[in-house]
Amino acid sequence: MGLDELEKELAGYFVRNHAILTRSGSFAIITALKCAGLEQGSKVVMPASCCPIVLFSIQMAGYSVVLADVSLSTLSMEVEQIESVMDDDISAILAVHGYGHFCAIDEITDYAKRKGVILIEDACLAYGGKFKGRPIGSFGDFSVISFGYDKPISQNYGGALMTNCQTFADKARDFLDDNKMAQFSELIQITHVLEGLKKLDKLTAIRKSNIAFVEQTVSNEKFKRLKYNPEITYWRYPLFIENRERFLNAAKQQNILFTSHYRSLGLLQTQGFYPNAEEIGNKIVNLFVQPATPKTQLTNMVRFINDYR
DSSP states (O other): OOHHHHHHHHHHHTTOSEEEEESSHHHHHHHHHHHTTOOTTOEEEEESSSOHHHHHHHHHTTOEEEEEOOOTTTSSOOHHHHHHHOOTTEEEEEEEOGGGOOOOHHHHHHHHHHHTOEEEEEOTTTBTBEETTEETTOOSSEEEEEOSTTSSSOOSSOEEEEESOHHHHHHHHHHHHHOGGGBOOOTTHHHHHHHHHHHHHHHHHHHHHHHHHHHHHOOOTTSBOOOOOTTOOOSEEEEEOSSHHHHHHHHHHTTOOOBOOOOOGGGGSSSOOOHHHHHHHHHEEEEEOSTTSOHHHHHHHHHHHHHOO
16 A cells, blocks of 8 residues: 555545545644645634644744643633634634543634635544544634644654645645655554554443543542543543642652643743643543553552542
8 A cells, every 4th residue: 555545545535535645643643734725924823732842843833832721621722711812813723622622623613614714624633533422623714633652643753734625635735745854754654554544443442441430430539620522532641730740750659650731831831820730730640541551550540549648
């Protein structure tokens, strides 16, 4: 199988007219921005609670970042937060499904259309899941996914840009032809990505099962959680606790691994106030729930949480 065949399979899975492979999810974002017809240097809105690579990708493409706070209910930037920072210089919205929890991408889509701005759906942590019956990764003028470390298809390499617009697709291919660094060039990965795509629904079901296990068995009231929805496919399951460092140090002493992603991107700025992103960044604890997580690891994480005092 070659690149063309894999791109057709990706387009079919995500119900898109076009899928274009890139070297990474970051390069997929850069390619989308460069091909969207935006004025160079114009503003792009993105969430303040997010992987910083997303911010750097916007800057590398030559655009100005405008951070918006996120909702504590979804860990994602919603229309309310976008509206609070919107101005006439903003040319694009980059909507991220925070921690794999879907944002109200349908509402953001309608909002972007009303405002006449480009919408890029960053589905890198959430694809494999669905939102209102549609695949996550099927919304926006563009959608982007990654096959990097710990992604739903985890191959440590590669990404893809998807669109329904022929003009955008043509411009994306022209851009990639002129920028070899952004190209998906590891042909050995084609088979691996295809195998991951064929298994994605099964792997997503396992992820949901792991999430349900954590949801049903964590009982320590020191830890707060979001409202449970069986359709959410978390990248890493989020819990929230006061004095997080004390908890993480105690877990480290027992050789039990948790993570604490992400710090508010507002810390990279000299101005701007994003209280929800700040709260998430100070209190979040992430549990591994990917399909490859052994049941013993899940059990040990939950047991340690429930015993923590």
